[in-house]
Amino acid sequence: MSTVESGATTDRGDAPLERLLQFGRAAVGNPIAGPLGALALAMIFFSFQSEQFLQGPNLSLILQQTVEVGVLAIGQTLIILTAGIDLSCGAVMAFGMIVMTKLAVHSGVPAIPAILLGVLACAAFGLVNGLFVTKVRLPAFIVTLGTFNIAMALVHIYSNEETIANPPSAMTFFGRTFSIGGTDITYAVVLMLALYALFWFVLTQTTWGNHIYAVGNNPEATRLAGIRTDRLLISVYVVAGAIYGLAALLLIARTEVGDPNAGQTDNLDSITAVVLGGTSLFGGRGAVIGTLFGALIVGVFRNGLVLMGVSSVYQILITGILVILAVSVDQLTHRKERG
């Protein structure tokens, strides 16, 4: 390319500048630089527009409000990394909510078993998704479209349209708050951040995680390399389902009810978070932490625009523009890497 690098070391006065440039290049190349930068820009913007924005309680609120889509989006990230997609996540979460609360409140099942059964029910949906994607070889879009409808219908049939109130206190544990430096924050936020840390580790440091990237990048080559891709994909969908079950528990903790109408637009919202986070919809590329930033970007805009008194229709407009920008940036950098 150029001889700039070799020239810089001769003059000691330029060394810090050169280090800064190298850091800059590395940062821009890092896949989460984009979403993190966008989030930072958004926060700076809103802090100028409203003096309530940058306050501790408000930032805590944004985190709490992001938990629902943020946790769902972890599962969505795993699936999208395999070049799949999951349209059923919100409906499966709602099904989990209803199972947990109905068992506990109407059938007298103790809280912990009820929670486990709810998570299992969500994982079972994941299993169905995984089986149809791998054994029947249907596109994930189509399979999860079907399970989305099935889950939604089952939620309404099983709940009889009723919101189930007064869940046992063990189920609302994660809604309890503790104080950091005078600001209250819920345990749900801590769990969400812990889950992101866990899956960052799993995706980057474990074999299972590396195989997920491999199968998303090139499923045929991965299979020929001896990795059992069918089992891998099924495990991804099942794990994602269990994550949706956790999201259900956290939403019960936040709203204190089992709501059959919960999560109806969460499938698109979670995909938005993944895309804004820099993960490629074609699979094989992306960092799960990016998804957290993507979800936070949406939460920041929704919060900031209300604080500014701007009509919500602009929030929808801005989200759409951001998604297109994010996907374009992803496409352009992808093309550069290829040559």
Next chain:
Amino acid sequence: MRFSRWLVSLMGVLTVSLALLVGLSSARSDAPAQNTATIKVGLITKTDTNPFFVKMKQGAQKQARALGVTLLTAAGKIDGDAATQITAIENMVSAGVKGILITPSNDSVVPAIRKARAKGVLVIALDTPPNPASAVDALFATNNFTAGVLIGKYAKVLFKGKTPKIAMLDLFPGPSVGYLRHNGFLSGFGVAGITQKDSTKYKTSPDVVCSADTSGDQAKGQTAMETCLQKSPDINLVYTINEPAAAGAYTALKNAGKAGKVTVVSVDGGCAGVRNVKAGVIAATSQQYPLKMASRGVQAVVNYAKTGKKVSGYTDTGVNLITAKPVAGVPSKGLAFGLANCWG
């Protein structure tokens, strides 16, 4: 070999389950057994999941059974899914319905409605008028503006002598019901210059310190109230588009230690909502009657089939203010009435 056997048994299980499902669901349908000369009425709702529409369907089914007519039903997949409604209109016309009752998702169903009417099918809008209102033969609906005015008047008396700081928790951009209830509330509260014709834009007033959208959903209602409290911690009056949003707003108020200090008003009169009035979560709610809309609609179609006479114009199916704490000068009904007449 193993895979195809597995596949075959899976397909077998699926087919059997489907057959069972179809058998079970048709066992519940209300189609009379043999009568081919039966009058057919169509009911198309926005969704099958909102309890309001579920109740509407139940009301229509009950009336259809009582009158011995066949009810065909359909619904959009989500709020705003007009394409499914258009298909349903066309299919029902082919099936020979005498009349269609519809809650239009949006105005794109109007051409299909016009085609149906041109074929002699009576079309009645329930709950939501299309634009233009003349696109249908008749409208049976709550006057959503009046529903807002009632809770606005209630709040006005309650806040006499106090400084109101109002949060408006709205629906989402688009449906007229959101604008009508919002503007009605402000009009009843005393804001000048608002009329029922303001059905496409939100009006406001200096007393309104925050507005946020809820999609009529409990979790989003909670988020909206939390953010509004951040903006203006001294909010003391909250208008909500419906009772799930109100329930979510109350959770946020409770978490902020403001339960009982902030007045929440709402619209709908669903049974869960009236129970919330009893529990003190909602101070007052305007109750509407989807069952009446549906049963009157079925009756109107049957009248048309038997006499050729079409119903026309707007029939107000009524709204009542339900509260446990009545105020002077604003007529209201108590909890007993509310619970006896609630839906859902």
